[in-house]
Amino acid sequence: MKIRLQKRIADSGHCSRRKAEVLMTEGKVKVNGEVVTTLGTKVNEKAKIEVDGKKISFPKVQITVALNKPAEYISSKFDPNNPKTIMDLLPKELQLLKPAGRLDKDSEGLMILSSDGALIQKLTHPKHEHTKTYEIIIKGYAKDKDLAILTKGKIKLDGYTLNPMEFRIIKTLKDRKTLVEIKLNEGRNRQIRRVMDSIGFPVIYLQRTAIGQFDLGDLDKGDHKILTDADIKNALS
Missing domain, CATH: 3.10.290.10 (RNA-binding S4 domain)
Structure with missing residues (x-):
């Protein structure tokens, strides 16, 4: 063929x-x-x-893993200016995998890495619009009306009008902080942090909990798990 x-x-x-x-x-x-x-x-x-x-080499068997990236690790395979990369969290035999998207150094949570270029394309190409879910802690006590602008599709970043985002206030925390769930279907550079800064609620913690139907589950920070064909099929269905 x-x-x-x-x-x-x-x-x-x-x-x-x-x-x-x-x-x-x-x-x-x-x-x-x-x-x-x-x-x-x-x-x-x-x-x-x-x-x-x-x-170009082609793996005989495609391998895909879910990784719970801790903060302080960068998403690139190598960076001379940053000693900690996500590859340090994987065994040698998995260090040729490529990440489907990124998380900034200060953020943590779910990343998908794979040897399957087609899968990476499905997860990263804008036309597929996979929803990404995050939990963030922001400075200040936020109410629904304070964050309603996120859903309007009127916020601009780098001259680009962002798609509407979904949010859910989970709970207020001590020391004037609020835990919020954010869902979006695009991923511009440090988008959530920059948007929340612009509306007066700086982010002090950010964790990605899901990419489409792939979720973090009970995966411990710094750990990874190999996804089965069934896992991938169910997540993409």
């Missing part, structure tokens, strides 16, 4: 399908030693594919 070259590259986890298309048009992709620039070119599973001179 033959599939489109850009999809084959994305399925390897090397990059997104769109990025693969860019690499192809730039002449950086070879199939069986020949440069391929035509989008839509189809290849079989045995084709030798190179990107930027490096052979």
Whole structure:
């Protein structure tokens, strides 16, 4: 069975399908030693594919894990300016997995990592609009009327009008703090923190508890679990 070259590259986890298309048009992709620039070119599973001179490898079995990222760990595989990365939390055999999205250094909670490029695309591409759920602690005693603006779809960030968000005040805490659940279907850089700052309720704690139907469950901070095919199928259904 033959599939489109850009999809084959994305399925390897090397990059997104769109990025693969860019690499192809730039002449950086070879199939069986020949440069391929035509989008839509189809290849079989045995084709030798190179990107930027490096052979693309394909895992025989796709692996996907859920990780409960602690604060202070960055979501990148490597950063010379940050000694703690999420890869430090995984055994060596899982350190080639790629994250489906990110959490900033100060935040914690659910991350999905996978060798399945197609799954990563499904979880990260805006067209799929997977709802992400967070629990945050904010400074100040907030009431529903104080946070109602979040649901209006009128807040702008970097010149972009954000989609409406859902919120639920869980409870008030001592020292003038409030625990709130936030749901959104996009994920701009530090979106929740910046939005809450802009309406006068700075975030002092942020945890992602779910990505679509994938949830944190009872996964301890810093731990991971391998997801079964059934887990993934149920979460995407």
